Amino acid sequence: MPFRIPGTQINWTNSSFLIGTGLATITAVPYYLWKVGIDWFQVALFLAFFIATGLSITLGYHRLFAHKAFKAAWPVRFLTLVFGAAAFENCALAWVSDHRRHHKHTDHDDDPYDISKGFWHAHIGWILFKINPEPPWDNVNDLRKDRLVMWQDKYYVTIAVTAGFLLPAALGWLYNGPVGALGAFLLAGVARVTAVQHMTFFINSLCHSVGNRPYSSRTSARDSWIMALFTFGEGYHNYHHEFQHDYRNGVKWWQFDPTKWTIWVLHKLGMASELRRVDDSKIISAQLSEAQRRVQEHLQTSADRINERTRELLHASAERLAEINARWNELKVHYREQVDALKKDYAHKTDEKWQEACHALEEMRREVRQAVALLDRLPAVA
Structure with a gap:
């Protein structure tokens, strides 16, 4: 009989693997480094497998297969399935x-990694313990038609062990015999698995706990540039939950999103197509709506706890946002159709109307940023 915690049941397979690799990472790996040391090959091999498997999750499992944010040629699908395993x-x-149910039921009981059940549950507890019976995979019927996906499903364990442990060990053996094989197994295998897994787990836990919500406060998902650094760009999670089918998470050009850049490069190489993007007008509208909601919430809930200066700032921000929203609606009416038409013909992008529309759009973005910045300068008590 498995050991039970009231209302839970341990998933022994997952628990044994996660705890085993975690313990090996903090014991066997440091011991190997102390006894043998490390060289450029082991560092390069770790980074290569970290990037290959990490991107296979974010680019392949997540944006390609879960959200259909773009289409990919079979070599891309094959490699992301192999290194994703x-x-x-x-x-x-x-x-x-699991991920599609997370988006459909975010922060509710049917969300597999529901943050409202606690940080530990969202991070790793949902994998170690199974509170409810495994739900049917009735939301992935589209993927059942993909022969590569079904091949991976059938041979998952073999593919995972071969690509995740045996391949790096074999490369280590070719480089430096048994000692190199052991080092590669521990570093590019065990330690890398632990690092990549917790990178993913942080998206489910920290990205629902740390950061801001510039696009929507309907869910706990948050944007965090710090988390983006460790998750191949997945840290812009508030944007992703609001616009899940966009191939970009870091929608601004300066935001760190290696997954987005890799998809773009694949597109230029002819290996990816039909990249899905949310129209700028929808993004700005979402920001405006969320900023207005925040102002109204502050005015309604904190009126008796804020000073006169703060109250004046709130009213000024509300008026400014209302003005921007009216101008934005006018802009959409006057420019949206002609911008869409001119986009189809690159030669017309020097047209005066095109330049006028682009200038107006950029001006609107600047005004939204200014209004939101005003909101962010308010005292924390508000």
Whole structure:
């Protein structure tokens, strides 16, 4: 009989693997480094497998298979399925099924990694313990038609062990015999698996706890540039939850999103197509609506706890946002159709009307930023 915690049941397979690799990472790996040391090959191999498996999750499992944010040629799909398996985060069918339920039921009981059940549950507890029976994979019928996905599902364990542990060990053996094989197994295998898995887990936990919500406060998902640094750009999670089918998470050009850049490069190489993007007008509208909601919430809930200066700032911000919203609606009416028409013909992008429309759009973005900045300068008590 499995050991039970009231209302839970330990998933022994997942728990044994996660705890085993975690313990090996903090014991066997440091011991190897102390006894043998490390060289450029082991560092390069770790980074290569970290990037290959990490991007296979964010680019492949997540944006390609779960959200259909773009289409990819079979070599891209094949490699992301192979190295996605090497991340040991389950087969693509199971991963995508869980993730689609997460988006459909965010912060509610049917969300597999519901943050409202606690940070630990969202981070790793949902994998170690199974509170409810495994739900049917009835939300991935589209992927069942993909022969590569079904091939990975059938041979998942073999693919994962071969690509995740045996391949780096074999490369280490070729480089430096048994000692190199052991080092590669521990570093590019075990330690890398632990690092990539917790990178993914942080998206489910920290990205629902740390950061801001510039696009929508309907869910706990948050944007965090710090988390983006460790998650191949997945840290812009508030944007992603509001516009989940966009191939970009870091929608601004300066935001750190290596997954977006990789998809763009694949597109230029002819290996990816039909990249889905949310129209700028929808993004600005979402920011305006959320900023207005924040102002009204401050005015309604904090009126008796804020000083006169803060109250004046709030009213000024509300008026400014209302003015911007009216101008934005006018801009959409006057310029949206002609911008869409001119986009189809690159030669017309020097047209005076095109330049006028682009200038107006950029001016609107600047005004939104200024209004939101005013809101962010308010005292925390508000």
